[in-house]
Amino acid sequence: MLQDRYGNTLTTSSEAARDFYVDGVDRFLSSSGGTPEALGRAISADDGFALAHLALARHWHALGERIQAKDSLAAARALSKGITHREESQINALGLLIDGNPPAAYGAICAHLADYPRDAMVVQPCTTVFGLIGFSGQPGREAEQLAFTTQLAGHYGDDWWFLSQHAFSQVEVGQISRAEANIERSVSANPRSAQGAHIRSHIYYEGGDMAAGYRYLSDWRRDYDRSGILYCHLSWHEALWAIEQGHMSEMWRIVDADIAPGISAGPPLVVMCDNAAILYRASLLGETIPIERWRTVCALAAEYFPKSGIAFGDVHAALAYAMAGETTQLARIISEATGPAGDVVRELAEAFGAIADENWPKAAIHLSAAMPDHARIGGSHAQRDLIEFAMVAVLLKLGQSREARRLLAIRRPVVSTINAVEGF
Numbered sequence: 001m002l003q004d005r006y007g008n009t010l011t012t013s014s015e016a017a018r019d020f021y022v023d024g025v026d027r028f029l030s031s032s033g034g035t036p037e038a039l040g041r042a043i044s045a046d047d048g049f050a051l052a053h054l055a056l057a058r059h060w061h062a063l064g065e066r067i068q069a070k071d072s073l074a075a076a077r078a079l080s081k082g083i084t085h086r087e088e089s090q091i092n093a094l095g096l097l098i099d100g101n102p103p104a105a106y107g108a109i110c111a112h113l114a115d116y117p118r119d120a121m122v123v124q125p126c127t128t129v130f131g132l133i134g135f136s137g138q139p140g141r142e143a144e145q146l147a148f149t150t151q152l153a154g155h156y157g158d159d160w161w162f163l164s165q166h167a168f169s170q171v172e173v174g175q176i177s178r179a180e181a182n183i184e185r186s187v188s189a190n191p192r193s194a195q196g197a198h199i200r201s202h203i204y205y206e207g208g209d210m211a212a213g214y215r216y217l218s219d220w221r222r223d224y225d226r227s228g229i230l231y232c233h234l235s236w237h238e239a240l241w242a243i244e245q246g247h248m249s250e251m252w253r254i255v256d257a258d259i260a261p262g263i264s265a266g267p268p269l270v271v272m273c274d275n276a277a278i279l280y281r282a283s284l285l286g287e288t289i290p291i292e293r294w295r296t297v298c299a300l301a302a303e304y305f306p307k308s309g310i311a312f313g314d315v316h317a318a319l320a321y322a323m324a325g326e327t328t329q330l331a332r333i334i335s336e337a338t339g340p341a342g343d344v345v346r347e348l349a350e351a352f353g354a355i356a357d358e359n360w361p362k363a364a365i366h367l368s369a370a371m372p373d374h375a376r377i378g379g380s381h382a383q384r385d386l387i388e389f390a391m392v393a394v395l396l397k398l399g400q401s402r403e404a405r406r407l408l409a410i411r412r413p414v415v416s417t418i419n420a421v422e423g424f
Contacts, residue, residue: 006118006159010051011083017046021055025121028059029161030193033225035059050079054091055121061098062229064267064304073098086116093122097132106132117155120162127165129172130269130312135378137311137340142375145169160189160196168199171206172381179203192223194230201237205382208414214241226258232266235259236274237382243282244418251282261300268304269313272297273379276316277386280323284393286422294324301329308333311341312378318349319386322356341376348374348387355390360397367391371411381412385420388412392421 001009002018004025010018024038036059042052057072076091089112097105105125109132112122126132126148133145146169149162156162163186170179180203187196197220204213217238224231235258242251255278258264264271275297279289301317308314314333321330330353337345351366367390374387388411395404404424408416 006120008086008116008119009084010049011087012046012049012052014046014049017042017049017052020045021049021052024052024059025055026161028055028062029120029124029195030190031195031198031228031230032192033227035229048079050076050083050091051087051121053079054094057098058094058121058124062267064269069098086112086119089116090119090122094125097125102132102135106136113152117152120159123152123162123165128168129378129380129383135310135312137342137376137378139373139376141378142169142172146173146175158185158189160186160193163189164193164196164199168202171199171202174206176203176207180207194224194228194234197221197224198230198234198237201234202380202382205237206414210241210244210418214238214245217241227265229266232259232264232274233270235264236278239278240281240382243278243285244420246419248282248285248287251278261296268300269310272300272304272320273313273316273383275300276320277383280319280386281389281420283323284389284421285419289323291324294320295326298324298326298329308336308338308342308345310378311337311339311345311376312383314345315348315377318345319352322349322352325356327353341378344370344374344376348377351390351394355394358397360394363394364391364398367394385412385415388415389420392424396421396423 002012002015003009005022012018020038020042024035024042027035027038036056039052039056039059042049053072054076057069057076060069060072073095077095080088080091093105093108093112096108109122109126112119128134133141133148149166149169153166163182167179167182167186170182183196183200183203187193187200190196197217201213201217204216217234221234221238235254239251239254239259242254259274259278261271261275279293283289297320301320305313305317314337318330318333330349334346334349347366347370351363351370354363354366370387371391374384388408392404392408
């Protein structure tokens with residue numbers, strides 16, 4: 001029987017289909033370009049290969065392409081007779097995810113991994129800060145993320161993909177030296193993994209080594225395929241470091257070339273959030289943001305996320321609506337915010353509205369309510385520093401510079417000295 005790279009049996013008799021599938025899965029796991037092409041070749045070599053259709057469905061799902069994801073999932077389900085129990089279980093677990101049922105998907109994934117811990121495609125949705133755990137909205141989700149990868153670590157050894165995901169779990173709870181050791185093993189094994197480059201960038205950020213991170217990422221990105229799912233977000237990291245080093249013209253160059261809506265080919269959630277974040281971070285340093293840029297982000301939010309539900313997305317949409325003066329849409333998010341982190345979304349949306357109105361006392365009240373556990377909205381520390389710096393800016397407006405410095409020194413000492421807020 002043919003097997004994948006992790007030793008799992010595959011129901012296909014075509015070695016070519018197996019090889020193309022392994023390549024496609026590796027491209028998906030590394031967030032490289034060429035994933036649909038590789039999986040398409042696997043399907044051409046064996047149209048009855050269920051997991052090739054499923055992997056393609058997962059790729060489209062990650063990109064936010066719902067119709068293509070549903071079609072590929074239907075093809076996988078239609079081919080589920082006569083395959084192994086592992087493959088049936090994988091189709092069930094990932095199918096629940098693609099169908100839009102995260103709680104059921106998480107339960108099915110945990111049950112599946114109890115029997116098949118080396119099924120990386122099933123592990124993947126529970127890794128990163130945008131995964132099922134990262135977006136769970138639950139208190140302590142960063143510790144849960146680390147527990148999840150830690151319990152699987154013994155099954156993966158020196159696997160480049162898993163090491164990168166485990167490192168991300170570690171860096172988000174402050175285990176920087178452990179994360180650094182794992183990411184070095186990962187990128188040594190696969191230096192062109194975009195996941196590895198991404199997580200290495202976070203380690204630079206959390207280690208306070210901004211200049212080294214900027215040099216590393218700007219060099220690494222030169223050879224990265226623009227179709228790669230992380231192209232927009234890695235560009236965001238580079239643009240953020242440009243801001244923090246005072247290179248505003250370079251920031252705008254990166255935004256216009258690689259991040260802006262209509263330019264970036266990344267997932268709509270990532271494009272919307274990264275654009276809102278980079279515009280606001282630039283404004284905190286006194287950069288004038290043309291309202292047309294905010295309106296472009298609002299249009300993206302309205303098109304792809306007309307209803308509330310993804311806390312991280314709702315927060316960034318609320319920021320864009322507030323800055324663009326779109327009060328009706330902002331009010332909708334405030335009134336409709338749902339889910340486990342809905343309370344945090346409402347506080348932050350109220351805060352951004354107050355900031356847009358220059359009502360600094362009101363902004364401080366709502367930001368203060370969100371500060372204790374804004375990790376519940378998802379995203380990384382680097383992304384949620386937007387909230388920390390918003391609080392700093394509000395405190396400065398209130399004449400409370402000492403309190404602003406104390407707050408940041410306690411909560412985020414690693415970024416307490418960077419150039420992030422005008423006058424700080």
